[in-house]
Amino acid sequence: MFVVDTQIHIWKEETPERPWVPGARERIRLNGHREEAFSYEEALELMDEAGVNRALILPPSWEGNRIDYALEACEAHPDRFGIMARVPQDNEAEGTALLKDFAQNPHIKGTRLTFHRPQDRNWMIDGTNDWYWPVAEELRVPTMVHAPIWKKELGQIAARHPELKIVIDHMGIMARCVDDAIGYWVSETADLAEHPNIYVKLSALPGYSTEAFPNKNIEKYVREMVDRMGPRRCFYGTDITRLLGHGITYTDTIEQFTKHWDFSPEELEWMMGRGISEVLDWPVEG
Numbered sequence: 336m337f338v339v340d341t342q343i344h345i346w347k348e349e350t351p352e353r354p355w356v357p358g359a360r361e362r363i364r365l366n367g368h369r370e371e372a373f374s375y376e377e378a379l380e381l382m383d384e385a386g387v388n389r390a391l392i393l394p395p396s397w398e399g400n401r402i403d404y405a406l407e408a409c410e411a412h413p414d415r416f417g418i419m420a421r422v423p424q425d426n427e428a429e430g431t432a433l434l435k436d437f438a439q440n441p442h443i444k445g446t447r448l449t450f451h452r453p454q455d456r457n458w459m460i461d462g463t464n465d466w467y468w469p470v471a472e473e474l475r476v477p478t479m480v481h482a483p484i485w486k487k488e489l490g491q492i493a494a495r496h497p498e499l500k501i502v503i504d505h506m507g508i509m510a511r512c513v514d515d516a517i518g519y520w521v522s523e524t525a526d527l528a529e530h531p532n533i534y535v536k537l538s539a540l541p542g543y544s545t546e547a548f549p550n551k552n553i554e555k556y557v558r559e560m561v562d563r564m565g566p567r568r569c570f571y572g573t574d575i576t577r578l579l580g581h582g583i584t585y586t587d588t589i590e591q592f593t594k595h596w597d598f599s600p601e602e603l604e605w606m607m608g609r610g611i612s613e614v615l616d617w618p619v620e621g
Contacts, residue, residue, distance in 0.1 A: 337619045338589060339608040340382070340390040341479075341572035342504070342538045345408060346398055348372045359397030362452075366510065367542060367577045368395075375408035379415060381575065385585035388608065389617075391572075393419050393447050393479070402443075409442035417444040417617060419479050424448055424458055427466040434467075438474040444615040445477035445500075450485060451510065459485045459492075468492055472499035477615055479536070483509040486523045493530040500614055502534040502570070503527075506560055508543055514552060517543050521556045525563040534614060535564055537606065538572030540591065541583050548587055549595035557596065566602040570611040 348371070349355045363370055375392075382390060392405040400421040409416045420443050422430045437443040448467070450459045458464040459482055471478055481504040482489060493501055507524030508517045527533045537557055544550035561569050573588045592598055592607065612619045 336593075336604060337608040337612070338385075338387045338389075338571070339611050340387050340575070341502075341536050341570045341611050342393055342574045343378055343390045344368070344395040344574070344576055345373050345375045345378055345392055345404060346395050347374075347404055353398070355397045356399050363397060367580070369576050369580050373576050375404075375411070375416065378408075378575070379412060381585045382415070385589055387585065387589070389415055389417065389612075391417050391419050391444065391611075394421050396421075396449060396452070406442060413442065414620075416442075417615065418442055419445050419447040422446055422448070422467070424455060424467065425463050430467065431470050434470050434474055434476055438476055444617055445479065445502075446471065447479040447481070447504075450480070450482035456484075459488055468496050468499060472496040477502065479504055481505070483507055483520060486527060490527050490530055490533070493527070493533050497532055500532055500534065501530075502536060502611075502614070504536050505538050505543075505574075506535055506540075506556070513543050513545050517553060517556055521560055525560050528563045528565075528568075534568045534570065534610075535560055536570050536572045537561075537592075538570075539574035539577055541581070541588070542574070542577055548583060549591045551595070554596045561598070561602065561606065566598075566605040567610050567613075569606050570614075571607045 347353060392408060394402045394405050400423050402418060402420045405418045409418060420437055422433050449455055477500040479502045503524055506521050508520040512520060524535060541548060541550055544553045546552045575585060593603060609619060
């Protein structure tokens with residue numbers, strides 16, 4: 336089975352020459368990520384052990400909008416890594432220029448927008464981010480979106496821009512919701528299935544359960560998402576640096592789907608790698 340992880344972060348240590356954004360260390364702790372650097376070499380070693388063919392690098396918010404280290408990883412291992420790049424969402428001129436460059440860069444498979452932090456939470460509804468959607472649609476730039484509270488608005492955007500592929504992070508679950516509390520967010524996201532250009536990442540799932548691995552109590556919510564969206568529109572992902580400190584291995588994140596939860600081989604083929612590869616026009620080889 337061809338496996339693509341739709342979300343990892345890699346980063347270097349904070350230095351005066353490479354400062355993090357203000358408040359970043361507190362947010363890292365709050366979200367459960369480890370604080371020490373996570374290199375692409377370490378990621379690659381873990382991927383090889385688990386049998387992960389590719390991973391999409393989402394440059395972390397604590398490094399700002401820079402993507403230089405992600406590009407370094409892709410240049411060293413173009414067959415293993417791709418980038419969902421960051422853009423300055425509140426700067427139309429700079430963001431538009433970057434999108435045009437990104438559309439020509441083979442390492443950049445799309446972008447990722449965030450609307451969950453205090454500074455960017457309202458950008459989807461106050462006009463700040465309005466410039467982005469038509470430009471990305473015209474350039475055919477697939478877009479991952481972390482916006483738990485703006486589902487209705489995201490559906491409206493998808494309807495206005497039918498050629499824009501939108502991939503929702505983490506099943507659209509609000510941060511720090513766990514167990515049955517995720518049901519509301521999952522159903523709200525699944526309601527967007529009417530929009531054929533909306534897709535969903537089944538990512539960071541062990542973090543949404545307080546039960547021991549394999550987190551059987553949340554399987555029904557993943558099943559609901561796959562049943563309503565269809566397996567071709569639901570994509571495996573880890574956010575692995577949120578899980579390593581909790582005794583979850585990379586192999587565990589795969590076997591959660593393939594051994595512990597009840598999905599058919601055909602569903603797994605699409606969910607674990609084929610679906611996202613087709614959406615990003617990154618062909619599966621072999």
